Amino acid sequence: MAGMELLSDQGYRLDGRKATELRKVQARMGVFAQADGSAYLEQGNTKALAVVYGPHEMRGSRSRTLHDQAVINCQYSMATFSTAERKRRPHGDRKSTEMSLHLKQTFEAAVMTQLYPRSQIDIYVKILQSDGGNYSVCVNAATLAVIDAGIPMRDYVCACTVGFVDETPLADLCYAEEGGGVSSLALALLPRGGQIALLQMDARLHQDHLERLIEAAMTACKGVGKVLDEVVRQHLQEVSVLTSD
Amino acid sequence: MKDTPLSNCERDFLLKAIEEKKRLDGRQTYDYRKLKITFGTDYGCCFVDLGKTRVMAQVSCELVAPKENRPNEGIMFFNIELSPMASPAFEQSRQSELSVKLNRQLERCLRNSKCIDTESLCVASGEKVWQIRTDVHVLNHDGNLMDAASIAAITALRHFRRPDVSIQGDEVTVYSPEERDPIPLSIYHMPITVSFSFFQQGTYLLVDPSEQEERVMDGLLIIAMNKHREICSIQSSGGIMLLKEQVMRCSKIASVKVSEITDLIEKALENDKTARKAGGRCGYAESITQERITALKMDETPVEVTDVKETASDIIQKAEPSPHKVPSLVVPVPGVGQVGQGLKNTWGLEEEDDDDEEEEEEEDTNDNGSAEQEEDLTVMEEEPHKTGESREANVVELSDSEEEEVIILHPETPDRTPKNTGSTSHQKGAAKSKKRQKK
Numbered sequence: 001m002a003g004m005e006l007l008s009d010q011g012y013r014l015d016g017r018k019a020t021e022l023r024k025v026q027a028r029m030g031v032f033a034q035a036d037g038s039a040y041l042e043q044g045n046t047k048a049l050a051v052v053y054g055p056h057e058m059r060g061s062r063s064r065t066l067h068d069q070a071v072i073n074c075q076y077s078m079a080t081f082s083t084a085e086r087k088r089r090p091h092g093d094r095k096s097t098e099m100s101l102h103l104k105q106t107f108e109a110a111v112m113t114q115l116y117p118r119s120q121i122d123i124y125v126k127i128l129q130s131d132g133g134n135y136s137v138c139v140n141a142a143t144l145a146v147i148d149a150g151i152p153m154r155d156y157v158c159a160c161t162v163g164f165v166d167e168t169p170l171a172d173l174c175y176a177e178e179g180g181g182v183s184s185l186a187l188a189l190l191p192r193g194g195q196i197a198l199l200q201m202d203a204r205l206h207q208d209h210l211e212r213l214i215e216a217a218m219t220a221c222k223g224v225g226k227v228l229d230e231v232v233r234q235h236l237q238e239v240s241v242l243t244s245d
Numbered sequence: 246m247k248d249t250p251l252s253n254c255e256r257d258f259l260l261k262a263i264e265e266k267k268r269l270d271g272r273q274t275y276d277y278r279k280l281k282i283t284f285g286t287d288y289g290c291c292f293v294d295l296g297k298t299r300v301m302a303q304v305s306c307e308l309v310a311p312k313e314n315r316p317n318e319g320i321m322f323f324n325i326e327l328s329p330m331a332s333p334a335f336e337q338s339r340q341s342e343l344s345v346k347l348n349r350q351l352e353r354c355l356r357n358s359k360c361i362d363t364e365s366l367c368v369a370s371g372e373k374v375w376q377i378r379t380d381v382h383v384l385n386h387d388g389n390l391m392d393a394a395s396i397a398a399i400t401a402l403r404h405f406r407r408p409d410v411s412i413q414g415d416e417v418t419v420y421s422p423e424e425r426d427p428i429p430l431s432i433y434h435m436p437i438t439v440s441f442s443f444f445q446q447g448t449y450l451l452v453d454p455s456e457q458e459e460r461v462m463d464g465l466l467i468i469a470m471n472k473h474r475e476i477c478s479i480q481s482s483g484g485i486m487l488l489k490e491q492v493m494r495c496s497k498i499a500s501v502k503v504s505e506i507t508d509l510i511e512k513a514l515e516n517d518k519t520a521r522k523a524g525g526r527c528g529y530a531e532s533i534t535q536e537r538i539t540a541l542k543m544d545e546t547p548v549e550v551t552d553v554k555e556t557a558s559d560i561i562q563k564a565e566p567s568p569h570k571v572p573s574l575v576v577p578v579p580g581v582g583q584v585g586q587g588l589k590n591t592w593g594l595e596e597e598d599d600d601d602e603e604e605e606e607e608e609d610t611n612d613n614g615s616a617e618q619e620e621d622l623t624v625m626e627e628e629p630h631k632t633g634e635s636r637e638a639n640v641v642e643l644s645d646s647e648e649e650e651v652i653i654l655h656p657e658t659p660d661r662t663p664k665n666t667g668s669t670s671h672q673k674g675a676a677k678s679k680k681r682q683k684k
Contacts, residue, residue: 094340094345094348094349095349097340097345098345098346098349101342101345101346101482105482105483105484108484109484109485109486185479190486193486194488194489195486195487195488196481196486196487196488196489196492197484197486198481199466199479199480199481199487199492200478200479200480200481201476201478201479201480202353202357202358202478203357203358203359203477203478204358204359204471204475204476204477205475205476206473206474206475206476207470207474207475207476207496207497207500208474210476210492210493210496211489211493214489214492214493215489218489
């Protein structure tokens with residue numbers, strides 16, 4: 001995709017955003033009746049559903065039981081219609097398995113697993129439409145779902161991808177930017193303590209720029225965190241109004 | 246088969262040692278284990294030893310049709326194979342968690358950083374391109390597979406030569422190495438991963454974790470970099486919370502380590518090149534006669550000996566004189582076994598950790614200054630001076646190890662290695678004869 005201008009001279013990006021601007025985040029909690037917790041989240045054109053079951057007794061192989069904390073089981077899948085080219089396998093290929101692993105790792109760090117020894121928490125995430133930042137959208141959706149399930153967490157986990165173009169960090173990349181040969185960094189943050197639950201970066205970037213990029217990612221994550229907090233508060237308000245009647 | 250879990254004692258011991266900034270193999274916090282790079286007979290075959298971790302990488306190529314969306318780019322394929330030979334923890338099943346992690350990390354490190362010019366691998370646009378396949382086999386797992394695999398893969402890619410091709414009209418001719426010299430891949434830079442393990446929720450940090458350290462660690466941070474200080478990939482794993490400062494510190498350490506390793510790779514490639522030019526025996530053929538492939542090697546353990554003498558004499562002086570009671574004699578009548586009491590146990594001698602542990606114990610405890618302890622201490626004092634000799638007397642196989650070590654340091658220069666290996670039928674005999682030659 002050579003020749004495509006990712007950042008114009010006026011400082012605007014392909015979709016008209018400024019460098020540090022996030023895409024519009026819209027979310028709903030409690031979208032499924034059966035599940036213990038669920039959430040739907042849109043970040044720009046990327047849409048994800050997250051469902052949480054548990055904590056419940058260990059299912060499947062009992063040998064995985066941990067005597068002092070809960071096991072977190074994650075499955076990431078992409079709907080076959082989520083990308084421009086139809087996907088053949090919704091899950092199970094190397095990339096999705098890796099994504100599941102990363103989600104698992106992120107939530108192992110954030111959920112207070114020690115409160116539920118010998119139990120299991122399932123987190124299923126599905127990408128309905130993919131337009132960049134799949135990992136971060138999944139994390140954000142799953143956070144809401146976990147909160148909806150009432151499972152205690154240390155803090156919100158907010159994730160965001162940032163890129164680096166023309167010496168400028170771009171927040172919350174969309175698909176065109178991700179594919180455009182930008183060095184991108186995905187970061188999952190617990191905003192209150194500034195702790196990084198997951199850090200992943202691809203492509204070349206000089207060491208001296210790393211700090212700025214991480215900084216930009218952290219600011220973006222904190223922005224996402226605020227939106228998530230608002231969503232949770234609003235949801236609680238709605239629910240409390242319904243139940244008080 | 247499932248791996249034997251680490252006992253609580255071992256775990257506590259390791260963590261305690263790490264808290265005191267000590268490592269079982271005597272390394273400093275930021276030290277790598279000994280790194281050896283050897284090549285096979287073929288182009289694109291590379292063995293990497295990182296301490297006792299051992300991996301092999303083989304690069305091969307094939308003409309295939311390109312991918313539809315990239316008609317004039319060659320295809321890179323990476324695969325890390327974890328065979329059950331390397332560790333009992335590895336299972337035969339196709340996709341274990343570890344294997345997915347390693348494979349993806351290697352792919353990200355080498356493909357996404359665009360270190361290889363894939364467009365130069367195009368033969369006929371949209372019809373024929375080279376597919377370069379890198380297979381990394383883990384031969385022995387002693388921790389930090391990722392670093393070993395990444396070094397092996399990039400070195401093998403640098404070492405690899407693909408056959409020359411020419412196009413006349415629609416006809417593609419592939420020349421054998423005899424007809425035309427094979428062509429190296431064009432590689433822009435060499436990304437190398439450096440692993441950092443974190444302990445106690447990120448309080449302590451170690452470079453190049455060994456297998457035991459990997460078992461007790463809380464989390465891992467892998468940074469891939471090239472010598473121009475460009476970061477090619479970062480990946481954190483395990484449920485740890487990192488702080489930004491930690492990441493920055495790690496990236497600084499990584500840049501130093503990467504430049505060291507890059508130099509080593511360049512040197513190894515250079516050595517191999519001169520050896521090949523000279524027509525000397527190189528690669529696999531040579532390693533077979535030296536039993537480098539099959540022999541079990543033991544390296545000398547670097548033991549901390551700064552103040553051993555002082556501590557030892559200190560302990561001896563402070564110790565109460567031994568009660569000097571003659572142990573009750575157990576007459577070894579046929580059929581009567583003797584239990585404990587002064588019999589020297591030679592079981593653990595082959596394990597290098599033992600030395601460390603013993604030393605630790607002796608430095609810490611001076612409770613019962615028995616005759617046994619004194620004896621041990623004297624042995625310890627001698628150790629730094631003549632490790633080889635004293636060990637040789639006890640365990641003959643160990644002589645082999647020392648022998649190995651001397652040769653492998655510069656495996657690419659065949660003139661330095663003894664050509665005549667004597668009778669290879671009997672391993673010990675062979676090793677000894679070689680030894681004599683060198684003295």
